Amino acid sequence: MKKKILIAMIFVFAATIAAVLISATPGDDIMTKKNGTYIVNTTKLGANVQGYNGPTPLNIYIKGDKIEKIEALPNDETPGFFARVQEGLLNKWNGMTVKQAATAKVDAISGATYSSNAVKENVRLGVNYYQKHKK
Numbered sequence: 001m002k003k004k005i006l007i008a009m010i011f012v013f014a015a016t017i018a019a020v021l022i023s024a025t026p027g028d029d030i031m032t033k034k035n036g037t038y039i040v041n042t043t044k045l046g047a048n049v050q051g052y053n054g055p056t057p058l059n060i061y062i063k064g065d066k067i068e069k070i071e072a073l074p075n076d077e078t079p080g081f082f083a084r085v086q087e088g089l090l091n092k093w094n095g096m097t098v099k100q101a102a103t104a105k106v107d108a109i110s111g112a113t114y115s116s117n118a119v120k121e122n123v124r125l126g127v128n129y130y131q132k133h134k135k
Helices: 002-023 079-088 098-103 111-131
Strands: 031-034 036-040 058-063 066-072
Touching: 031 079, 058 111, 066 079, 066 098, 066 111, 079 098, 079 111, 098 111
Parallel strands: none
Antiparallel strands: 031 036, 036 058, 058 066
């Protein structure tokens, strides 16, 4: 009898550990949903996508399979150049469906090509992740 209880306790313990590990799998903080809007954070997705001075992570807001807005997260890009990217590039995807955004040919900002290309790649990674993982 004691052996059966011990085995049951071990099973419950193992199941609990498995549930914790599954809930903490990598990627669970990449996409969140608030008030019907998905927010894709490209910090991990685009960790290897380099602008001029390093990664250029974004938050991509998607509602009803359309891009609502894209916002830049803290980065090490040159502020003056990156401000031009924020003003002239981040809004180019607003209103596009995620399918359109995944293949959109958006021009880089002159003088901020590395930053622009990194932003474009982060958008592509983010919308592709959304398409594969939305619920």
